[in-house]
Amino acid sequence: MNKLEKANAYIQKNKEKATNRPSFHFTPEIGWMNDPNGFAFYKGEYHLFYQYYPYDVVWNDMHWGHATTHDFVSWNYLPVALANDKIYDANGCFSGSAIEKDGKLYLMYTGHIDPNMGFDRDESQIIQHQCIAFSEDGVHFEKYQNNPVIGEQALPEEYQICDFRDPKVLEVNGVYYCVLAARNKQRRGEIIMFQSNNLIDWVFHSSIYQTNPEENILLECPDLFRIDNKDVLVFSVMPCEPEYKEEVIQNTIYVIGEMDYEDGSFKPENKGVLDYGYAFYAPQSTEGKNGERLLIGWMHRWHQTTSQKDYGFIGMMSLPRILTMKDGTLVQQPSIDRTKYFKPAINLEDIQLNEGEVMDLPAEELGYLRLHAASLHTTSFTVELNKSETKVTRIEVDMENNRILFVSDYGSQESITITDLSHGSKESLLLEIFIDLHSIELFINSGEKVLSFTAYDQDKGNNISILAQGKTEFKQVFMESVNVHPIST
Known part of the structure; x- marks a missing residue:
């Protein structure tokens, strides 16, 4: 052989x-x-x-x-x-x-x-x-x-x-x-x-x-x-x-x-x-x-x-x-066909959160999350992904200073800072997040900047929250879950 x-x-x-x-x-x-x-x-x-x-x-x-x-x-x-x-x-x-x-x-x-x-x-x-x-x-x-x-x-x-x-x-x-x-x-x-x-x-x-x-x-x-x-x-x-x-x-x-x-x-x-x-x-x-x-x-x-x-x-x-x-x-x-493989889970428009307020999203193990934040009415907020009782992955958005801090309790726990978030309009910030079993891919402002993260930990949670550090306004909060599991066979 x-x-x-x-x-x-x-x-x-x-x-x-x-x-x-x-x-x-x-x-x-x-x-x-x-x-x-x-x-x-x-x-x-x-x-x-x-x-x-x-x-x-x-x-x-x-x-x-x-x-x-x-x-x-x-x-x-x-x-x-x-x-x-x-x-x-x-x-x-x-x-x-x-x-x-x-x-x-x-x-x-x-x-x-x-x-x-x-x-x-x-x-x-x-x-x-x-x-x-x-x-x-x-x-x-x-x-x-x-x-x-x-x-x-x-x-x-x-x-x-x-x-x-x-x-x-x-x-x-x-x-x-x-x-x-x-x-x-x-x-x-x-x-x-x-x-x-x-x-x-x-x-x-x-x-x-x-x-x-x-x-x-x-x-x-x-x-x-x-x-x-x-x-x-x-x-x-x-x-x-x-x-x-x-x-x-x-x-x-x-x-x-x-x-x-x-x-x-x-x-x-x-x-x-x-x-x-x-x-x-x-x-x-x-x-x-x-x-x-x-x-x-x-x-x-x-x-x-x-x-x-x-x-x-x-x-x-x-x-x-x-x-x-x-x-x-x-x-x-x-570049994937979300209409074929994902199904809508939540679609909210014109959401306002006060300082300290938490918005819990439906617990989804996998999927797609789109957040369209209004910059003029938002100071800072944190997206919490893969939440369990003791661990979480955080995307900390500082709108006033135009930067994002990504930090996770999973994997090797390095923090990542992205500055100068947009080359275009400063009036809004678009985050698109793909969450799979071992990975997160973050696309900022339709892909002007991208961040990839992997962690193979077996104890990851599946809760998702948005925490407002100051007054926060979203034009849209949209979420989809995976329709088929697993897809790659």
Whole structure:
């Protein structure tokens, strides 16, 4: 039995052991999941691949899991697409992307070689290079016989082959380009670009984004796309060395600018944070069926220590987000059909609360909450979620100082502050909150700012309250509960 057959047989035999899976966030059938890979619309449906280790709830030899969907809530799990079964990917099929060419679906991924995996890191023995697999039906994949297609000889000497990964492929005017994360000789992160006419023969093109040495960061999972006549470069940040882990927070950044593909230069114009939570990393985008730009990310809190081993799985994907541009910044709006999967629970208009007054909402384990606060008549209020007798998650809204504090008794309990809440009107504040079994996603002012949170605690409550610290006025308080549980099967 080969590695693909072994993985698929294990999943079919053991997937029923996974419990407590969320209702409307994608999870693996069993085992560990991290980065989204190969996100693409192909032959009438969305394909999502992902970094996957089915045998345990810890990171190990990376496979590519695979599922398809039409609506990002109901998923069809397909056989594992890639396993680390070749010399050039012996210790993992790391992250990559997908692109359609001549009716076939091509995957480009990082083949990882590390004979000391699981022991002390020896950079002199680590090789990361780029490989190709392709499929006629989008389900069964064949690895290119002459992999890797971008090897050590193609990488300029100023970069280190031990950290050279995460290819994202795009096509521009009939030419294929690939952006990759790389570590330079100064041991800092860069985003570099390769070029090809056929997806097989690649040459180095340029370095399109560099970090400053004093930032002490590596960059991972780059993405490059165009919205509203602007180019957007997205990448995730991690410490360049273990010694900087306390000062560098893993998060995801976007840079808006202009990409000149002929000379390989990217000119940044504006920079922002894609998600203000500590649970959003390695996102990947694709062009949707209607030409929109869709993005999905891995929701996981680094260094998370909870009892998720009892569940038999770990790892979730965010809700898909439609990306648009507003006032030179990136806006993200959730993209799922709530009319199909959610049902109204409460709809109140013109609600006024006095200082100290508490408004209890119907106890709902899961769902969607929309609060439209009138800024001119509101000072501060707190939304309390997942309330139990002893624990709660709080969204503390300070309208006077235009900021939000997010703090939870669940998980690792870091507090998160978001300032400068709106780029537009100051007359109101719109909060949209998606609450699933292990996660909260907060969209502020129709996605001008977003925060993701995860916690796998088993003792979370399901009560919801609004506490007015001062006079508070809501134009609308609207709530929906999940209509089907669980949805992902």
